[in-house]
Amino acid sequence: MSTTPRNLPRFLPTLTEVVHPSGVVKKAIPATPDLEETVWFVMQRVDMMIERRVAEEVDAMLRTVVSEQTQTLRLRLREELEGVVRQAVSEAIASRADLHKSK
Numbered sequence: 001m002s003t004t005p006r007n008l009p010r011f012l013p014t015l016t017e018v019v020h021p022s023g024v025v026k027k028a029i030p031a032t033p034d035l036e037e038t039v040w041f042v043m044q045r046v047d048m049m050i051e052r053r054v055a056e057e058v059d060a061m062l063r064t065v066v067s068e069q070t071q072t073l074r075l076r077l078r079e080e081l082e083g084v085v086r087q088a089v090s091e092a093i094a095s096r097a098d099l100h101k102s103k
Contacts, residue, residue, distance in 0.1 A: 033041075
């Protein structure tokens with residue numbers, strides 16, 4: 001015969017009621033989600049896709065705009081530099097010609 005241990009906890013929970021599985025009321029789970037849940041789920045997915053696509057498109061547009069602006073700026077700087085160099089060379093040639101005439 002088994003003996004019960006002498007060091008039982010002071011507050012030991014005890015079963016006071018017998019519950020039969022047939023008496024348990026199960027919550028009815030709808031076979032299909034309602035309209036609001038479906039719309040919310042679809043919109044969550046769509047929002048994620050839109051965010052990703054917008055980020056990709058913005059990156060592509062920014063790269064294009066920056067590239068075009070850089071090319072335009074490069075051409076303008078080259079034209080200005082060419083004008084400054086042309087002016088400096090013209091002045092140097094004229095100065096040299098004046099120097100040779102005065103000798």
